[in-house]
Amino acid sequence: MKELAQLALDEAVAAGASYADARAVIDDSETLSVQDQRVEGADRRTSRGVGVRVLANGSWGFAATARLDREHVLAAAREAVAVARASATAQRSSVVLAPVDVVSSSWATPYEVDPFTVALSDKLDLLLSATGAAMQTPGLAFAKASADAWRSEKWLVTSEGAELHQLILQLGAGVECVAVGDGEVQTRSFPNSFRGYCGTGGWEDIEALDLAGNAPRYADEAVALLTAPDLPSDVTTIILDGNQLALQIHESVGHALELDRILGYEAAYAGTSFVAPRDAGSLRYGSPLVNLTLDSTTPRALGTYGFDDEGVPAGRHPLVVDGVLRDFLTSRETAGAVSPDARSNGTMRADSWAAIPLIRMTNIHLEPGEGSLEDLIADTDQGVLMTTNRSWSIDDRRVNFQFGCEAAYEIRGGRLGQMYRNSSYTGRTTAFWGSCDAIAGPDEWQVYGTPNCGKGQPSQLARVAHGAAPARFRDVQVGVG
Amino acid sequence: MTQRAGDSRERDALLGEAWMAGLADAGLGLADVESDVAGIEVVIERSAQGLTRFANSQIHQNVWWEDIQAGVRVVTRDGSIGVAGAHTDDPALVRQAARDALEIARLTPPDPEFPGLAPSAGVPESIVDMATAAASPEARAAAVRMALAEIPDEFEGAGAYQTVGAELGVFTTEGQAAYAPTSAAQLTLVVMGDSSSGYAEDGGRSTGAIDPAAAARTAVAKARAGADPVDAPAGDWHVVLEPAATGALVQFLAYLGLGGREYLEGRSFASGRLGHQVVDDKVTIVDDATSADTVGFAVDWEGTPKRRVELIRDGVLSAVVHDRFTGRKAGAESTGHGLPAPNAHGPVAINPLMLPGEDGTIDDLIEGVERGLLVTRFHYTNVVHPVETKITGMTRDGTFLISEGKITHGVRNLRFTESILRALASVERISSETSYASELFFGGSRCPAVRLPSFHFTGTTSFG
DSSP: OHHHHHHHHHHHHHTTOSEEEEEEEEEEEEEEEEETTEEEEEEEEEEEEEEEEEEETTEEEEEEESOOSHHHHHHHHHHHHHHHHHHGGGOSSOOOOOOOOOOEEEEEOOOSSOGGGSOHHHHHHHHHHHHHHHTTSTTOOEEEEEEEEEEEEEEEEETTSOEEEEEEEEEEEEEEEEEEETTEEEEEEESOTTTSEEEESOHHHHHTTOHHHHHHHHHHHHHHHHHSOBOOOEEEEEEEOHHHHHHHHIIIIIGGGBHHHHTTTTTTTTOOOSOOGGGTTTOBOSOTTOOEEEETTOTTOTTOOSBOTTSOBOOEEEEEETTEEOOOBOOTTTGGGTOTTOOOOSOEEOSSTTSOOEEOOOBEEEOOOSSOHHHHHHTOSEEEEEEEEEEEEEOTTSOEEEEEEEEEEEEETTEEEEEEBSEEEEEEHHHHHHTEEEEOOGGGOEEEEEEEEEETTTTEEEEEEEEEOOEEEEEEEESOO | OOOBTTBOHHHHHOOOHHHHHHHHHHHHGGGGTOTTEEEEEEEEEEEEEEEEEEETTEEEEEEEEEEEEEEEEEEETTSOEEEEEEEOSOHHHHHHHHHHHHHHHHTSOOOTTOOOOOBOOOOOOOOOOHHHHTOOHHHHHHHHHHHHTTSOTTSEEEEEEEEEEEEEEEEETTBOEEEEEEEEEEEEEEEEOSSOEEEEEEEESSGGGOOHHHHHHHHHHHHHHTSSOBOOOSEEEEEEEOHHHHHHHHHHHHHHHSBHHHHHTTOSTTTTOTTSBOSOTTOOEEEOTTSTTBOSOSBOTTSOBOOOEEEEETTEEOOOBOOHHHHHHHTSOOOSOOOSSSOSSOOOOOSEEEOOOSSOOHHHHHHTOSEEEEEEEEEEEEEEETTTTEEEEEEEEEEEEEETTEEEEEBOOEEEEEEHHHHTTSOOEEEEEEEEEEOTTSOEEEEEEEEEEEEEEEEEOSOO
16 A cells, blocks of 8 residues: 555656655455344445545645546646646645654554454444443333444555554454433443443453443443433532533643634634634733643553654643643644744544544543542532533634533532533633632543534544543533523 | 646546446446355446635635445345445456445344345436536636625635536345436535635536636625624514525525435424424425435436425425335335435435515515514534434524615624524415525535524624
């Protein structure tokens, strides 16, 4: 495959590209889904192709093909140059790339057991035992379980001389317990919603989840939610569990700090951002407790890799320090908007050979504070604990958000009380993060994978992650609608 | 027109039924050599697409890609199912996918509920425009320049212009050989000023459906009219929803409740309500992939020809859509709404159309509003309560105050949290004019504007 990438690169340069990079990619995936004791789907896919990105006449062009004979790969390279020349006919300023250290290197996800080598029957048994355990709960309508594995092997070559090879192994699994009745559908998911746990690593991480051991508790909660009261409308204190806080970070921090979005590149589709490049160093994003970090090196996190798709090495970069904005998610094209000598912090990723790299979230973490979730609850006189996302929405500048959670629990006098269903909360980004007055400590801090982050046209889905410990926020509107 | 490797764009635009059947044969042939194979389905989906994005009034991303996906589903004699696939034009890899699918089937418990593979059936005539399928990067850039030329210096334009040539072939050992080509084109455009923005879109099966300059003028006019927006308080408002906003309600209603699986599992508002009035009697919604007013294939991913299905007729729930699995469970036939295997979601009405009314233009709808809001489009809409069809989202790119039948001012964006069924329970007017509308996560179709006496907004923000 590397030879195909080199073939495309050479042809693009010969056709007039002033800069070119070519990626040859083999993506293998396996998706297993069961409902109760029925196997609903067992699917393996392989996707192979070559994508060529070029600069010609100062503008970008890209072309990609799944047809891997010499004729079609060469044609794709020439098409990329033709596309770039067409771009230049509606161009105000030429693209300038920030410098990057040119390297030849390789990187691979550490793992013990390759999920693709585990017997299919063993994987299905694990899922069927989880749904079987859940279905012991009287009143449960059905239980679903799933397991996913993704292996991406890619070769990147650039006209600047970089040669990179990566093997990224990602996987996930989870169980969903669904109760239905009286116009209600209530779901509890373990260990998280939207296909459960997701990370980089090996099958040992899935076995450690103990899906079958945990499923009954979540099945019980799903049934209990059917008769629980709706969360009443109120302005109150909320404690967000780490799995919900992960999506709060995702929508109101991660996307908001993508520099391409800030510069208007996504304006017509997913929108822009309330943040401007000049805000670095001055914008108060949250309370002094709030520290947010971009870290594409976090072990076992879903957004971890060796190099981005521009050949920039993974790294750890503070985004918000003591509540004040410090940096953005950047690329070689956009980094210069922050300062003339800025370099990319390595967030450019494409979701396949057929797509251009975009600024994507990698892993964006809320750094831990101190104490336990129990301590947080004990320190709260009145409020609500909310867990596990089930709905999300935010405006096109990443300000006004509304989230729904699978379950909520009353907090009164420092203790958990009754369960609520159909819980939701809403707020505005900086006011919300500014109201954060407690974050639990490192022992409660976990990384949550988000396998379905959408961005761009044509739409791309990235697999990213967020580390968080439960945190408390004051004066939040809950029970919306 | 740019030449690629000596081939003309017209010749490359669609590869044709014979080419796809030839590739599929590599998978189907496994049935001849493996005695435990009861049936095989091979789905070949191929597309060549160009998408030119612009922002800050210049082209900033511009891509073309050609993909070929081969999906193989193998059924063994004991009723086990396996699915595997490859993005490839290589027959050897399609055969390998068939072998992988068989290996999976052999390791998987039998599925007693499997309804069998699609038998031979004719496919409705496809709507395809070869010029659109073969559109060049120069043609896309020219369309973008036409739009940008209409945007004055005090505004910035952003959007995308996409052209698609696609073909779907479904071949089964039961005798089905369904081939459906199609084409599509779409322009979306946001014009942004200092304090406001405006939106327009256009699209359909051909580039001829799109007038880039007219779309740009519409978006500029909205951005101008919305300058210096004022606050509108949250609460229940009399509203006129333009086609893009109406389309979002229709798409979410279809997604949430009009598929056979959620219907059969009691997870839909439709469960047990066939034949009942569910919305205002002015509302009729059909799903019709063969209509010129939608985009998409004339056959589904199981090889069943797509049928026009009346989902809601004069406000009465008349049908849900089925694939082969839910059709069998419901004692009905598939309506041609199956998704690619393996499909744990169930069938989806992916081409819903609200039929136009007889009430004229959007301006005619605005005329009758004493005090209300005009909503151009919604943003980042998501589900709050699936059975109640309650969704939430924001307005964007053109929200206006209506006073005494006239637009008087732009207003800052609002968040809505509303049940679609409640909103459509009383519909005052439906426009007779329609325009192309797409929702962020769904496809597109022509849609009318509607006037509703009440729509529930739950929050405000600080920009227009």
